[in-house]
Each structure stands twice: as C-alpha cells, then as structure tokens.
Amino acid sequence: MSKGNASLPWAQACYGIDLQGEKAVIVRGERRHGRATFATVSARDPLFAEAIRARVPCVACLTARESLTRWLEAPFSSARKADRVFPTLLDIQLPFALEDCVVSFLPARGSGHITRALAVVARREDVQKKLESLALLGIDPLALDHEGLALWTQSLREAPVEPGEENGLRLIVNLRSEQSTLVIGRGEDFLGAHHVRPGDTGQIKRFLKPHGAAAGGARWFWVGAGAQDARKVSDLHAPLSQEWPGPCAVVANPETFLARALVERALLAGPLRCNLRCGALTHAAMIARSRRRWASAAALFLAAGLILCGCSLAAKVAARQREAAVDRAFIALADHLAGAPVNAKGSAAIQKAGDKVRKKMENLKPFLNLFDPSLTVTLAAVTDTAKRNSLRLELLSIGRDTVQVTGMAKSWTGGDELLAELQRWGYAAKLDRKDAGTDGKVPFSITSGGDHEP
Numbered sequence: 001m002s003k004g005n006a007s008l009p010w011a012q013a014c015y016g017i018d019l020q021g022e023k024a025v026i027v028r029g030e031r032r033h034g035r036a037t038f039a040t041v042s043a044r045d046p047l048f049a050e051a052i053r054a055r056v057p058c059v060a061c062l063t064a065r066e067s068l069t070r071w072l073e074a075p076f077s078s079a080r081k082a083d084r085v086f087p088t089l090l091d092i093q094l095p096f097a098l099e100d101c102v103v104s105f106l107p108a109r110g111s112g113h114i115t116r117a118l119a120v121v122a123r124r125e126d127v128q129k130k131l132e133s134l135a136l137l138g139i140d141p142l143a144l145d146h147e148g149l150a151l152w153t154q155s156l157r158e159a160p161v162e163p164g165e166e167n168g169l170r171l172i173v174n175l176r177s178e179q180s181t182l183v184i185g186r187g188e189d190f191l192g193a194h195h196v197r198p199g200d201t202g203q204i205k206r207f208l209k210p211h212g213a214a215a216g217g218a219r220w221f222w223v224g225a226g227a228q229d230a231r232k233v234s235d236l237h238a239p240l241s242q243e244w245p246g247p248c249a250v251v252a253n254p255e256t257f258l259a260r261a262l263v264e265r266a267l268l269a270g271p272l273r274c275n276l277r278c279g280a281l282t283h284a285a286m287i288a289r290s291r292r293r294w295a296s297a298a299a300l301f302l303a304a305g306l307i308l309c310g311c312s313l314a315a316k317v318a319a320r321q322r323e324a325a326v327d328r329a330f331i332a333l334a335d336h337l338a339g340a341p342v343n344a345k346g347s348a349a350i351q352k353a354g355d356k357v358r359k360k361m362e363n364l365k366p367f368l369n370l371f372d373p374s375l376t377v378t379l380a381a382v383t384d385t386a387k388r389n390s391l392r393l394e395l396l397s398i399g400r401d402t403v404q405v406t407g408m409a410k411s412w413t414g415g416d417e418l419l420a421e422l423q424r425w426g427y428a429a430k431l432d433r434k435d436a437g438t439d440g441k442v443p444f445s446i447t448s449g450g451d452h453e454p
Helices: 046-053 079-093 124-135 147-158 201-211 230-241 254-267 284-338 346-369 375-388 416-424
Strands: 013-020 023-032 035-041 058-062 067-074 101-105 109-111 114-123 143-146 169-174 180-186 189-196 218-223 248-250 392-398 403-409 429-433 442-448
Touching: 013 124, 013 254, 023 046, 023 254, 035 254, 058 124, 058 147, 058 254, 067 079, 067 147, 067 189, 079 101, 079 114, 101 124, 114 124, 124 143, 143 147, 143 254, 147 169, 147 180, 147 189, 147 254, 169 201, 180 201, 189 201, 201 230, 218 230, 218 254, 230 248, 375 392, 375 416, 403 416, 416 429, 416 442
Parallel strands: 013 058, 058 143, 169 218, 218 248
Antiparallel strands: 013 023, 023 035, 067 114, 101 114, 109 114, 169 180, 180 189, 392 403, 403 442, 429 442
16 A cells, blocks of 8 residues: 555644534544554533644544545556656546646556556635634644545554455445445555445445455445444445445444544554645645745755865865975975975975985095995906906906996807996996907907996
C-alpha cells in the first residue's frame, strides 16, 4: 500500500470530528510512544471549548457523498511523467469541471510500464459547506480527510488482514441515520467508497457486483452509530451474505470509529493519508506553519552558507600563513647556503645562491688543491699504462685541470685503456684517432677540458 505522511505530523494531540447532521461525535487523541490514545469528548464539555480556544488542532472529513476517489493508470514507468498526465485522466472521469475541485493525488505506485495513483476529489463548494457546518459548532479544522479512506485504514489497523484473506473482499459499512457509506477493498488494497441510502441492500449489491463473487471469501465490518443496533445489522447482512458470505463483526465502540480513524491518520504516518483543505481553502495556521518551515530551512541554508564562507576564509588565511612560513624557510636556507642575504625569491634565489657558492668554490680552489694527490703520482700511473699497452708517447702534458697526450698505438684500440686511466683520475678526456700509417701505427691524441674532478 502507498505510504504517506500524517496530516498533522507536528501535533502531539488533536480532535477528530465526525459530523453527523447537527450532531458531532468527537474524539481526543494523543500521540504517545508512536501510538495514539483516544478519549471520547462531548461538544458541550468546557474542556473541549477551552481546547478550541487554545487552538488545539481539529480534523474532520468529507463523506463519500461529498467527495469521491478514482484510481488512475498512466502508461509510464516513470512516476514523474505519470504525474503530468494524471490531472487530464482525472478530468475525463469527473462529472463536473476539474477547475471547480480540490484534488489530492496520493503517492503513485508502478507495476511494469504502468503507474497507478489514487485521486481524492471534492467540489470546492462542498468543502466550503462542510467548513461552514463545522463553524456553527465553533470548530475550524486544520485538515479535512476522506471518510472512505479513513474507514479503510482504521479497519486494517484494528483488524489486520489474516492469512488466507489476501485475495478476499473486505467490506466496511458505516451505518448512520441519514446516510450510509460502503467501503470496498481486497486484501490490503483499497478499491472504492460509495454513498448508499440507509437500509438499501439492493444498492449495496449493485456496488459489489462489479467485483464478482467472493471467491476468496468476504469479511464484513459494521461501524457507526447504527451498528449498535444488532437487529439492524442482522437484517442488512442476511441478504448480502447469500452472495458474499463471510465473517461479520461489529467493531468495538462503533459510534466513535470514524472519529478515531481521523485522529489516527492526523497524528501517525501510514497509508493513503490526505488533506482536502488545500489550495485557497488552506487553514491560515497551516499556511503560517509552512512559511515558518520554509523560513527555517532558508535560515539553515544561510547559516550553512556563512559557515562554509567562514571555513573558506579560514582555509585561505591558513594557506597564506603556511605559504609565508615556507617562503621564510626557503629564504633562510638560501641565505645560509650563499653565506649572505640573496634578497630574492623562488628560482632567482636559487640562481643567486648557486652563483655565490660557485664563486666561493673558485676562491677556495688554490687551497683545496693542496690536498689533491701529487701530479707525479698521476704521471707515474699514466706512463705505466702507456708502457703496458706499448704506446709511444710524443707529448704528455698534465695539469690540475687539463691533460694532453699525443702518440702512436700499435692498434686502433690501443689508446682506450689510457683514456680510461685518465678518466679514473677525474679528467673529462676524449680520444681522437687517425688512420694508420704505412707502418701500421695509429696516431692518437687525448685532450681534456677544465672539468677535472679531484
């Protein structure tokens, strides 16, 4: 079954008003621990009058004679698309103009490519008449429910569907002196509600025949003030049970059953909730509450926005402080490496610090050279390598930073080992060779730049 919100979810207590002609059956309900408790109240009770003055909310209903329900089916699997065509589908089925009505579309449900919704409709003038009738009793209800739906959901609450009854008919008859109401359902599914003339079993049969014989059984419930007369119930049930046989029960406290249902639906969430006092007829208190709710939501969003702005500002300040700290540390490190303030940032600071370090190293080079190995050691290693490879050296010049060797080798690769030896001593040397002469000797030369590494 479709689930919906309570009509007055914010209220802790309310009055359910079942208006029967000039008489009103009134039940006070309170929400306690997720359940509703009930107490019957007299319209002449001073406490009731005081509660009305204190603006304790009231909820009444439109009868099946004053309103109607229609199941609608749209050929869409999307509820959003179906919602757009439901008003048109409803308008086709109504005997009066949709523009003159108040409508409540209860939450849609889908099955395959079909989406169904229950429309609850009342003419605006009938809603106005109901409000005027209640005003004569000093009652200004915040919500107007639908009698048939209230009877149906309260029946399921007080007498749930039992195993084996899932496909059987559930029939609820609200007996009153001036009019009666028949509610038809199958299992837990509401099918419809109809106004019937008091005692007219033929009319009840005509409403039941489209639903077929009670192949899955039928379960009868009798409510309302008239249900207190056992003979009256028996006289009505006897001819009906011949075609729709099944258990027959009069609910506990039948006179207050509808008023209890109105309280239950107003205070507690459940299936098929609706409020036909809507649109231009919405109660001023409901409008004010809605405005406060929107204002609260707007204030909440504003506060959240301000908090986000504050967090963003704080994050920016923290980032700037962190950036400044990194800059200070970077400058301090550059100054330390350079040995003096570089007065620059970023890549410029790196370049200036590098230039100063290189200049220092140049200035220290004569001093550092004192700790380098003697060139005689290098010279001995080079000549030893040349002798080992049968090289004839014509020129050998070795300095701290440069080297120059020319000579003759017996083979094309004869100078390779000498080049490797010089490179081991830190010279960035390179080997050049020429074609061998008539004697088969290969002229070579090894030279280096100034990249000697001590």
